[in-house]
Amino acid sequence: MGWLRSLSVEQQVGLLFVVLFGVLALCSVGGVLWALREPRSDHERAARERFGRDLRAVWFGAVLFWLGWLSGAVGATLLFGVLAFLALREFVTLMHTRRSDHRALLAAFFVILPLQFVLAGGRWFNLFSVFIPVYAFIALPVISALAGDPERFLERNAKLQWGLMVCAFGLSHVPALLLLEFRGYGGRGAFLLFFLVVVAALAQIAQELASHWLRRRPAVRAISRSFSWRAWVAGVLAGAVAGAALYWITPFKPWQAFAMAALAGGAGQMGELVMKALKKDAGVQYWGPQASVTGAVGLLDRIAPLAFSAPVFFHSLRWYFSLP
Numbered sequence: 001m002g003w004l005r006s007l008s009v010e011q012q013v014g015l016l017f018v019v020l021f022g023v024l025a026l027c028s029v030g031g032v033l034w035a036l037r038e039p040r041s042d043h044e045r046a047a048r049e050r051f052g053r054d055l056r057a058v059w060f061g062a063v064l065f066w067l068g069w070l071s072g073a074v075g076a077t078l079l080f081g082v083l084a085f086l087a088l089r090e091f092v093t094l095m096h097t098r099r100s101d102h103r104a105l106l107a108a109f110f111v112i113l114p115l116q117f118v119l120a121g122g123r124w125f126n127l128f129s130v131f132i133p134v135y136a137f138i139a140l141p142v143i144s145a146l147a148g149d150p151e152r153f154l155e156r157n158a159k160l161q162w163g164l165m166v167c168a169f170g171l172s173h174v175p176a177l178l179l180l181e182f183r184g185y186g187g188r189g190a191f192l193l194f195f196l197v198v199v200a201a202l203a204q205i206a207q208e209l210a211s212h213w214l215r216r217r218p219a220v221r222a223i224s225r226s227f228s229w230r231a232w233v234a235g236v237l238a239g240a241v242a243g244a245a246l247y248w249i250t251p252f253k254p255w256q257a258f259a260m261a262a263l264a265g266g267a268g269q270m271g272e273l274v275m276k277a278l279k280k281d282a283g284v285q286y287w288g289p290q291a292s293v294t295g296a297v298g299l300l301d302r303i304a305p306l307a308f309s310a311p312v313f314f315h316s317l318r319w320y321f322s323l324p
Contacts, residue, residue, distance in 0.1 A: 013069060013190050016249070020062055020194070024055075031055055047212045050226070053301065054208060058201045060302045065197055068175065069190045076175040077121035084113055087299045087307075088167040094282040095159045100149035104140050108160060112136045113168045120176040125318065128176065132169040137161050166275075166300075170307030173314040180314075180323055182251040191249040192317075195257075196264055198246065199239040200309045203265030204272060207235030223277045232269055239265025251321075263316055264309040271308025275300060 031052060039045040064083070068076035088109065097105065112132065119128035141157045177196065178189035210231040218225045219232075243261020247254045317323060 012249075016191065016194060017066055017069075020065075024059055024062060027055055028059075044212075047208070050208050051205070054201070054205050056302070058197075058205075061197045061201065061306060065190070065193055068178065068193070073175070073178055073189075074121060076178055077117050080171050080175045081114065081117040083299070083303070084117070084168045084171040085109065087171065087303055088113065088163050090299050091163040091167055092160075095156075095163070096152065097156065098149055098151065100147035101144060101156055101160070103147060104143045104157070104160060107143055108136075108140065108164055108168075112139075112164060116168050116172045117175070120172045120179070123179050125176070125324070128172070129315065132164055136164060140164075162278075166304075166307050170271075170311055171303060173310035174306065176314055177310065180317060182321065182323070195243065195246055195250050195261070196309060196313050197306065199243045199261040199265050200268035200305045202242045203235040203239030203268055204305050205235075206238030207231045207269050210234035220273070223280055224273055227269075227273055227276075232266070235269050236262050236266045239268075256320075260313065260316065264313040267312040268305030268309035271304045271306075274308070275304035 034048060034051070039048060064079070068079055071079060092105065116128070116132055119125075119131055140160060141153075144153065144157050174193065174196075177192050180189060180192065208226055208231075211226040211228055214228065214230055214234075217228065219228050240258045240262035243264075244254050244258040246261075247257035250257055252260060
């Protein structure tokens with residue numbers, strides 16, 4: 001630990017990426033070896049497919065994390081702003097819209113979403129926290145009502161508001177984490193983001209594996225056959241233990257890291273469940289395979305846990321540590 005602390009911030013973060021990509025490479029090799037074995041059952045084949053999707057999601061998050069760190073605070077804000085734009089576009093392709101929704105959609109894509117990331121990049125966190133759930137949620141139905149089309153009015157506006165919450169509000173908290181200022185922790189915001197990505201990803205993978213091993217009755221069979229409360233608890237504990245083991249890269253004490261990781265891991269799993277419900281409602285199994293028809297590229301499948309865990313993690317940090 002003393003040797004690590006003697007390194008500069010840039011050297012510490014560089015070592016972090018070496019370890020991160022090394023572990024992911026080992027997991028990928030293990031996944032390839034597992035794929036070479038003949039599956040003994042359909043359940044094992046499904047578990048293998050889920051593991052592959054989760055591993056690809058972790059790779060995606062790790063590369064984003066690396067690019068965000070390389071580009072600095074401004075670059076990370078722009079990068080995640082573009083990702084939020086693409087994710088919202090993917091969401092909108094699968095929702096019912098009418099010609100009268102065009103003005104509300106233009107406001108969502110080209111006014112509300114960019115302003116949310118400007119507020120994050122400018123560290124105006126008080127307004128950033130309420131801009132979408134208060135002001136945008138009031139403005140969008142007004143814009144839609146002025147179009148004079150009452151057909152499926154509530155459904156159309158609720159879906160657009162929900163898309164903004166997941167894609168813009170949720171993802172905007174990722175670069176905001178890089179900008180939080182802890183006393184004596186300057187320049188190390190990348191470690192907080194790494195902490196969040198690791199615990200959210202491990203909690204999700206542990207929940208999937210636990211559902212395979214425990215074979216408990218699904219809690220919500222109509223939405224997910226892999227979600228049970230025992231598997232969810234296993235995922236929360238796995239994320240919390242990983243967070244406690246990583247406390248030394250954060251401004252937390254071990255018990256604080258355990259609690260924050262449990263909170264983020266639990267929220268991320270619930271986010272995945274909610275996105276599965278949205279996919280069931282839209283009539284698709286995955287967001288990605290419909291690309292040729294809808295323009296979707298599977299981005300929502302990859303950001304779901306992070307889009308739910310990041311706001312919970314960010315606001316818990318601000319509240320508990322009384323950050324500006």
